[in-house]
Amino acid sequence: MQGTRKVTDDIVWVGCNDRRLALFENLFPIPRGVSYNSYLIMDEKVALMDTVDASVTGQFMENLEYVLAGRGIDYLVVQHMEPDHCANIEELMKRYPDMQVVANTKTVQMIHQFFDVESDGRVTLVKEGDTLSTGEHTLRFVMAPMVHWPEVMVTYDEKDKILFSADAFGTFGALDGNIFNDEIDFEKDWLSEARRYYSNIVGKYGVQVQSLLKKAAALDVAMICPLHGPVWRSSLGFFIDKYDKWSRYEPEEDSVVLIYGSIYGHTEAAVNSLACRLADAGVKGIKVYDASSTHVSDLIAEIFRCSHVVLACATYNGGIYPPIENLLSDMKALSVQKRTVALMDNGTWAPAAGRMIVKRLEEMKDITVLEQLSIKSVLREDRAEDLETFARKIVEAM
């Protein structure tokens, strides 16, 4: 049975949801699933914007056949060669022998790497600024390398002012029938997953996202159709603003996220005491996370949200407790920048985690290390003043 939604009079969402997949990219937990969006433009010529993941091919083909109602596909526009979007290229080339694959040179190279297909006479090569008419619609191609693979391009539909934005403006989360942003409460129900998607999937490529945003600003965009998550047809500025902030590595909120790695709970207790003092000083939006039980992708997302970070860590075998070590690796890999970090470390005979974390933070760009509070096993009342001073310095830096 088909499950499709009309986006405009002649453009239809033919995407699919996966609520069974536990780990996106075999790495990121997706408790709310994910959508693989694909769009059919039913013009004089029929164009399909990307395909979907192999796991949902059956549903995708039903959706396509229903909307096509006996027509063929003239063009398959391949904006992104990541397998969650391109898995059906080979099958569609077989089913629709007259279909042209619309792609740039890098994409064609990847098609041959992923699929054993003969592309002679089957490819319409495009580059920056090229256009393709399907009748009433004119599609203009805009290259967006490294948002988030090198071959990525986005497509602007001049007729309906739609930006088909590939992975940009995507989010984790399956679509529950309500595929449009004005049918859901995005800020309440989707923003945190959108932030987690951005910061972990595209976060490393802030510079490239900025250059795509500049190109998009020159277009009159009325709707954004990404490859994951809701379609934007109102209040576009809200999400564009978030993308602008995230890609400049600017925090969304003046707030503090406290992340601890604690074996027996004493570092955790010190963090809880600190959180109370920060709250007493008027800090809002504080969040405390145990790095052992919180997925690192959530921690990264929270660091993207907050201006200030407290890392608290027990010393483990002369080094950094592994969950915090893992977080630091991810922060560097994802190019986290422009944050102020305060440190708490703990050790029973030779606390070392603090200075080792400082070294790791110094390898990152534009990270200010504010203050360090060292604990010997337990933070007791006799150090209340030290904790008070530590909290005050964080607040003063905000």
Ligand SMILES: Cc1cc2nc3c(=O)[nH]c(=O)nc-3n(C[C@H](O)[C@H](O)[C@H](O)COP(=O)(O)O)c2cc1C
């Ligand atoms: C396997 C293991 C290795 C540890 N290695 C060190 C160490 O090298 N240096 C040190 O000062 N403390 C070390 N500790 C002590 C921890 O840092 C200790 O758990 C901490 O002082 C108390 O904080 P917590 O209750 O938050 O774990 C180690 C603890 C464990 C369980």
